[in-house]
Amino acid sequence: MSIQNEILNAIASRRSCRAYKPEQITAEELEAVTTAVLVLGEKNNPNGVQDASLVMGNLLLAASGIGLGSCWINRAKETFETPEGKALLAKWGLDPEKYIGVGYCILGYPAPNGTRTPGPRKAGYVLHV
Ligand SMILES: Cc1cc2nc3c(=O)[nH]c(=O)nc-3n(C[C@H](O)[C@H](O)[C@H](O)COP(=O)(O)O)c2cc1C
Numbered sequence: 001m002s003i004q005n006e007i008l009n010a011i012a013s014r015r016s017c018r019a020y021k022p023e024q025i026t027a028e029e030l031e032a033v034t035t036a037v038l039v040l041g042e043k044n045n046p047n048g049v050q051d052a053s054l055v056m057g058n059l060l061l062a063a064s065g066i067g068l069g070s071c072w073i074n075r076a077k078e079t080f081e082t083p084e085g086k087a088l089l090a091k092w093g094l095d096p097e098k099y100i101g102v103g104y105c106i107l108g109y110p111a112p113n114g115t116r117t118p119g120p121r122k123a124g125y126v127l128h129v
Pocket residue numbers: 014015016017018071072073074075103
């Protein structure tokens with residue numbers, strides 16, 4: 001029998017959401033998710049340079065922990081290399097020479113058909129050496 005607890009169950013049951021209700025999430029919900037990322041990220045990397053996959057995992061799990069749907073979306077690097085992307089970075093006060101796009105995290109209230117039921121994960125995918 002495999003070990004189960006609240007955190008492991010949350011990891012196992014979280015799925016990407018690709019359909020959302022039209023209402024925006026609240027400022028408190030957004031704050032809760034981003035704060036969770038900062039807290040965990042700082043512990044893992046005191047120099048402030050955060051590993052993208054760590055940030056992504058924390059964001060997605062923090063979101064599902066408070067009932068939000070989420071999905072990671074690729075190609076932010078390419079977007080922020082365009083003139084429009086660089087203009088946005090400048091508008092937000094971020095130096096395009098220092099910052100690169102890593103990915104987008106979309107958040108929202110899941111629509112009824114937004115999330116699939118977690119299925120069985122690939123067997124034999126991890127090699128223990
Ligand atoms: C680096 C990365 C990039 C992704 N980019 C996209 C994307 O552009 N569009 C999308 O719909 N999902 C994207 N996803 C979500 C994956 O499709 C999803 O995590 C994967 O199919 C597993 O499904 P699950 O999250 O429901 O378990 C991305 C995931 C990762 C890790």
